[in-house]
Amino acid sequence: LALLLTKLRTGLSLSVLSTLFALQKRRAGRAIAAAHTALLSMFVPNFLGTNHIFREDFITKHTRTMAKTFFAGGEDVCILVADGTYMYIEKSSNYKFQRRTFSLHKGRSLVKLMILVSSTGYILEVFGPYFTDGKNNDASILTSIMRSDASRLRSWLQPNDVFVVDRGFRDCLEMLEDLGLVTKMPHFLREGSQHIASEANESRLVTKIRWVIEAVNGLLKKWKALDHVFPNSQISYVGDYVRIVSTLCNAFRPPRISDDPNDTIIAEHMLRLS
Secondary structure (H helix, E strand, O other): OHHHHHHHHHOOOHHHHHHHOOOOHHHHHHHHHHHHHHHHHHHHHHOOOOOOOOHHHHHHHHOOHHHHHHHHOOOOOOEEEEEEEEEEEOOOOOHHHHHHHEEOOOOEEEEEEEEEEOOOOOEEEEEEEEOOOOOOOHHHHHHHHHHOOOOHHHHHOOOOOEEEOOHHHHHHHHHHHHOOOEEEOOOOOOOOOOOOHHHHHHHHHHHHHHHHHHHHHHHHHOOHHHHOOEOHHHHHHHHHHHHHHHHHHHHHOOOOOOOOOOHHHHHHHHHHHO
């Protein structure tokens, strides 16, 4: 376990880890593989995924009063913030794989994961990894997740639950609304050089809640293994490593932000201005 956690936290290679722990390289590799399997089977399911927490507990313990005031009139609904995050990988000699993992937006090879968090930064679910070609933008990935017949997320959510997203999800808003969900996204700039006052204020309400997922992405990248370029031999473990780190953050880290006694007053004032 110490070998795996050190690898994730520092991003050190297996050769360096085996030297630090005074183990043969092959033995260190077997120890990391055993810890990886044990965490995924016995630890991760207790702190990550829709099966580990009831919807009512998620609302009570991990939903900010400000978010409920903004988007649900103070009612107890589930509010999720969704976004994709990137893990960089080495260039592949397999032409087809290289094409599907090369991001024109970033200009390099990477895979994408979809992360869902609460308004306090508690990580509910991590999906992926996914290819990053034109067929796999944020909207198409979330559409695939929600339309899957075996989607645990879709059965876990209820009508009037809220998805807070950025503009990259614009193509899936209609699909989410067809499922009875409420979507909140910043407005697009239509004409001129700035938004009208009402659109700008409504966009601020979304940003006031959505920033937390950027903080979560930053927290995950503090684990150096996730911030470095993954070698091709490790690509199959990318999703598992992100899920393990997310579980550790849920289990042992405080929320990114908690309720403040003045949240309701601030939220009502911002709503009046919008």
